[in-house]
Amino acid sequence: MTEKSTKAVAAKTAAHKPEAGAEAAAPASSRAMRAAKRRDAIVEAAMEEFIARGFAATRLDDIAKRAGVAKGTIYLHFKDKESMFEELVRTVIVPVVAKLNALPPPTGSVRDLVEAFAGNFLKEVIGTRRGDLVRLIVAEGPRFPAVADFYYREVVSRGVAGMRALIELGIARGEIRDKDLARYPQILVAPAMIAVIWQSLFARHAPLDAQDMLRVHLDLIFGERRTT
């Protein structure tokens, strides 16, 4: 429903970029460049505000001010507040998906793979803006089915599938004993999610060493740690 016009705007913006290569060598301040920069500024500012206040309580005036832009400018890039929010989530998540797809090929032990992956996840997500985005999606998801759907399709389902593949590999190689685990890859990821939420709600009361917790959890799955 709100899709059409929003897509149109996005398409227009995107369509401009390619020009840079061909006839317009004028780079730094071509219209398309400037437009894209502004869009990015708006997205970043909106991200910050939405995370801090939630969707309903965020004022477009504040986003505009933070982005160094007039309010009207926002409406050159987004149809309305709602579709801005939805597009924002897409924009921020897409590069994450790209990273997921460019996973390193399975070499080494499964445990090392999982450990490297999860360690990286914790470092890049917990306590960062991305972590807050996860919380934001949990918070606003029920009111924005489009956002929840998108997140499920692009991140959750892929993540679950990837984890399942890894678990099955682990079972095949005898590193993981419990065969049922493949039915619930969520168990593998659960502590990481908990850590993200814990961080933003309870860190002040009781800081949580996510990396260490992860280690303990993996010991549970792969058996006691080798002595290293």
Next chain:
Amino acid sequence: MTEKSTKAVAAKTAAHKPEAGAEAAAPASSRAMRAAKRRDAIVEAAMEEFIARGFAATRLDDIAKRAGVAKGTIYLHFKDKESMFEELVRTVIVPVVAKLNALPPPTGSVRDLVEAFAGNFLKEVIGTRRGDLVRLIVAEGPRFPAVADFYYREVVSRGVAGMRALIELGIARGEIRDKDLARYPQILVAPAMIAVIWQSLFARHAPLDAQDMLRVHLDLIFGERRTT
């Protein structure tokens, strides 16, 4: 800060109740009774609305309408929207805490204890209004430190402590091998939390059998299930 006036109202309401015993046998429709009923109606309606729309997007008019009460009445019971939200969370959570405190004495195997407890948790929380409340707290916590603090103090810290005690018992009895688990009772609870969130965000796309997932997770911790 907002405590005083709100408490005052609560105290007044409570103070009336005892009279019922003494001089006024008039029970069903004494003023105090009616007032208490109305307060309950408001709390329930507010719960519903806040869960459905979040704090900022909820209209007091809607709460009033749903509670079958005029808007002004709300202000006889609560100082303002904000402290209403905070009191609401307290009101709904207190009975849960009471239940936690009235835990059955530790008899039988630790696994059975944990299984019974967690099974009960899943049944009473997942897919119910209480589960939504958890999500609501995750959603609004950062903007309501008072709520997050309260929830941590009354529910999370007690829950964690209880789990830790159980884990230590399990270790002492040799049911649990991994001693490090006692350092992160969160791991024990993580899948349950994930299930709560999953339910309210992704159930439509991929329903999750929380009970079964729990079983697999407990197998991980206690070792493979006995044959039953």
Next chain:
DNA sequence: CATTTATGACTGACTAGTCAGTCATAGTCA
């Protein structure tokens, strides 16, 4: 100069919180 892009003052719809007035109930008195 024509066209595209940006601005921000403005509008109108919406809502938290108020308060003067109503009325069912509790208390008092004959």
Next chain:
DNA sequence: TGACTATGACTGACTAGTCAGTCATAAATG
């Protein structure tokens, strides 16, 4: 007991303020 008065719970129209979205105008661009 019945009638009369006092109380305060309850109401909902109203106020003051907020904010998403618009649009006439200005700046930039080519």
